[in-house]
Amino acid sequence: MLDRVNAMSDGVVAIALTLLVLSIEVPQSHDFTNGGLIAYLVKVEYQLTVYLVSFVLIGCYWVLQNVMFHYFRHGTRVLTWLNLLFLFLLTLLPLTTQLIGTYRDEPLVMVVYGAVSIACSLSLALIWWYSNHIGMVVWPKIDPTVERTFMRRILYGACLSLVAVGVSFLNVRMSHFVFLSMPLLYLSDRQVDRHWSELVAANNGEVDGIDD
Amino acid sequence: MLDRVNAMSDGVVAIALTLLVLSIEVPQSHDFTNGGLIAYLVKVEYQLTVYLVSFVLIGCYWVLQNVMFHYFRHGTRVLTWLNLLFLFLLTLLPLTTQLIGTYRDEPLVMVVYGAVSIACSLSLALIWWYSNHIGMVVWPKIDPTVERTFMRRILYGACLSLVAVGVSFLNVRMSHFVFLSMPLLYLSDRQVDRHWSELVAANNGEVDGIDD
Amino acid sequence: MLDRVNAMSDGVVAIALTLLVLSIEVPQSHDFTNGGLIAYLVKVEYQLTVYLVSFVLIGCYWVLQNVMFHYFRHGTRVLTWLNLLFLFLLTLLPLTTQLIGTYRDEPLVMVVYGAVSIACSLSLALIWWYSNHIGMVVWPKIDPTVERTFMRRILYGACLSLVAVGVSFLNVRMSHFVFLSMPLLYLSDRQVDRHWSELVAANNGEVDGIDD
């Protein structure tokens, strides 16, 4: 069951990532003769930034879900439905991306966007909590420190989204850059990854090390 | 052949889930200054509910198809085509979702929506019936009680859709909540799942328990 | 390489199937009060038939590609590019579907549609010919009769498309039914399938019988 939950999640993420690009409209009658290319690029620059922000956010949540599901021995129905909840919230990101692309420099729209991003983080935290304490689907030898470290890392994302929403009331453009810094949180997840490699080795599984 | 039927089904489900979000339109000129955010959220609340209802329905049918295909030893051409029939009916859900999002509080549109949902259930029932009685693709030791229990569970979904259509003539909003209760039918499929785990263990397959 | 070629093909097919439903428009202001539901269903009935025709055609070509790729031991670059050619032609089907949905009862548009369908068949025939005579990617013990039977079956599809185009000059609706009969050609591919099962068994692979 876990295989197909992963396959479906990858599909939804791939579509969500690609749908985003549809929110960038191609102007129908633009004059390219006198420095028109620069004028055009300036015009779409805002939408491109917004696209990049959402691409990066969806990427972050996908990497987190990816690492998390590596810890799971098997799937359960509740896990499937919690993952569907996560995917539901994730598919709201392309919608809210269109919203912040249409209503530029409007902090209230950034509140909606940030709320969806925080909800994605919290749904991942819920999956992690459920898997460790209710569903018992995690590989048995998992270290409680690793469990807590990973939970903290998930919640860091929610905090960063909160900070970005706060910053948007000062300057909407600056809040985009706060969101863009999110991958830095997740680039080097060494402690969790090292533990995971050891775990798989101990369980005689094939070592498909995430980071070494 | 079964692998690729599953891969393609996961793809169609992933796209159907994500396409739904496209049916929610972003208003082009909305005033966010004076309590405009709340006005906006109230405006899209109906479409969001409709989106959630369809996401949940497609999720239910995907989980059912998922569990069902775990019971299959190999694929046949007829099974592939019956699965394509199921996917065809499933892709009508995003279309009818747009319909009930456009014609709000119109019970006749809910009849069309409910009919598509019932057709999805019945096509799954047809696949299950074919697999057990004609195609002989199910693992040999399957218990007849489990077969009947699973069939009954599939048809419960059709009944719930029927109830939801009936309720829509009283109140369209209430019928949405009837649809939203469908996952409760499928959250704990313990008898079927327990049997399946035993079955796989008996056949020396790897135990990838759905629920324990 | 073959795995990822298959995964990508399944993705393109899944998207092509689901994109088709986008070609059915939801009328914005329709009166549902006085027998409006029947009037509405009559209105979309043409587009639904066209959708079903294209769903069935894409399904046929996917099943053919599926069976064909089961015969391949490994991939080559040329095979990958020939498969991309097939996918390119396949993605033209949603486009021509929109065309025949917009220009109803216009035989000339059916010529374009039929031409794309024939091109899909011919590209599959080219892949099969290349694989047997140039690329040498087919399992070694393949029977020349099976090779020819399979080629003939691929070309039957092209012939049926040709017939459907001819019929469209008499009656466009009738030509839809000719296209809809295509799966009947491919439902029972017993000789090819039986051979394939024996082949896999002889090569000590796991038997994942397509049809028994």
Place this chain on the structure above:
Amino acid sequence: MLDRVNAMSDGVVAIALTLLVLSIEVPQSHDFTNGGLIAYLVKVEYQLTVYLVSFVLIGCYWVLQNVMFHYFRHGTRVLTWLNLLFLFLLTLLPLTTQLIGTYRDEPLVMVVYGAVSIACSLSLALIWWYSNHIGMVVWPKIDPTVERTFMRRILYGACLSLVAVGVSFLNVRMSHFVFLSMPLLYLSDRQVDRHWSELVAANNGEVDGIDD
């Protein structure tokens, strides 16, 4: 982790390929009676060429990514993010395709298109460089000549894009044909492939030869 990175990449490529076809518009009121079919085909011929060009480019980059990831033993976080960067640039191709479909015979738009294509090549070169020199994720026995040959091949694509942009200032249509010649660069990658087959054999993996 590598499996899911591949699955997601295949998903994004499949969607990008299929989205392209949406950029071809179906004219709403066209007269098919007097030689209207030819007039119509002439009208969409430009868009079809542009579609084919982008399909071929995305195909090239997918094949390159495909071959490259065959060399990798395991994934790392940085590799995942570099791959997301590549996918981000790849999803800009459908957007710029719409641009060159809308602004025909405009060399400046071809500059934007070429720049995105060059960026895709360079991101692949970056992944290859990282994998060999920083991430150490490549199978250990890789020959330095093969490493350099593969890098050169990636950069050939960037050079071809540069040539195409230059040609577009002379004639935009001719630059399309320069882009269309790109697969010729990648059809016979024999040295790299031969090395790869030997490598896998030496590591006792299953031989899933890319090329003979």
